[in-house]
Amino acid sequence: xxxxxxxxxxxxxxxxxxxxxxxxxxxxxxxxxxxxxxxxxxxxxxxxxxxxxxxxxxxxxxxxxxxxxxxxxxxxxxxxxxxxxxxxxxxxxxxxxxxxxxxxxxxxxxxxxxxxxxxxxxxxxxxxxxxxxxxxxxxxxxxxxxxxxxxxxxxxxxxxxxxxxxxxxxxxxxxxxxx
Amino acid sequence: xxxxxxxxxxxxxxxxxxxxxxxxxxxxxxxxxxxxxxxxxxxxxxxxxxxxxx
Numbered sequence: 034x035x036x037x038x039x040x041x042x043x044x045x046x047x048x049x050x051x052x053x054x055x056x057x058x059x060x061x062x063x064x065x066x067x068x069x070x071x072x073x074x075x076x077x078x079x080x081x082x083x084x085x086x087x088x089x090x091x092x093x094x095x096x097x098x099x100x101x102x103x104x105x106x107x108x109x110x111x112x113x114x115x116x117x118x119x120x121x122x123x124x125x126x127x128x129x130x131x132x133x134x135x136x137x138x139x140x141x142x143x144x145x146x147x148x149x150x151x152x153x154x155x156x157x158x159x160x161x162x163x164x165x166x167x168x169x170x171x172x173x174x175x176x177x178x179x180x181x182x183x184x185x186x187x188x189x190x191x192x193x194x195x196x197x198x199x200x201x202x203x204x205x206x207x208x209x210x211x212x
Numbered sequence: 213x214x215x216x217x218x219x220x221x222x223x224x225x226x227x228x229x230x231x232x233x234x235x236x237x238x239x240x241x242x243x244x245x246x247x248x249x250x251x252x253x254x255x256x257x258x259x260x261x262x263x264x265x266x
Contacts (some may be wrong), residue, residue, distance in 0.1 A: 147257070162227075
């Protein structure tokens with residue numbers, strides 16, 4: 034709800050998935066485990082347990098026998114548990130990686146999109162923008178280099194001595210000016 | 213440098229400077245010397261300084 038309130042739709046969806054997926058996996062795993070377990074109703078249907086006469090009691094003989102199907106079920110139960118644990122460990126690990134990325138990298142990263150939106154709002158075709166950070170041409174600021182998020186490159190001149198300029202539809206980006 | 217800067221001030225209506233990195237001080241000094249500082253805004257954690265020709 035906080036993410037939605039702050040209009041962080043992607044974070045809201047990601048958090049929702051983190052809540053739903055483990056729950057579904059746990060539910061599915063536990064449901065499958067119970068399915069393979071022998072229930073008292075199975076023994077009633079097979080005649081091992083006599084429920085007649087208002088009371089339920091076990092016949093003294095014969096003892097409960099384990100057939101081949103029961104053996105295969107018995108082998109599946111530990112396998113399902115192992116798979117469930119592996120899946121949960123994977124989900125928790127991915128969640129940890131995502132949190133680490135969010136709190137230790139994303140939060141400290143420069144908001145190039147915010148800068149991009151502001152520049153596109155205030156500049157005209159007769160303006161020039163000078164960004165001295167080399168990141169403007171790097172992967173940290175793909176908005177300025179290759180994507181069509183806001184700025185669409187119309188042409189790019191080669192480096193003139195040490196001055197590099199790129200012409201976009203509305204602004205001229207100059208990263209290394211006057212040096 | 214002076215000639216290139218004056219040429220850009222003459223060619224463009226406004227020059228927006230986003231100072232960041234090792235060249236910040238030199239560029240700001242050159243812009244202050246050759247242009248008129250209009251104002252600055254914060255955008256996405258960046259400082260954007262606007263200049264126009266004197």
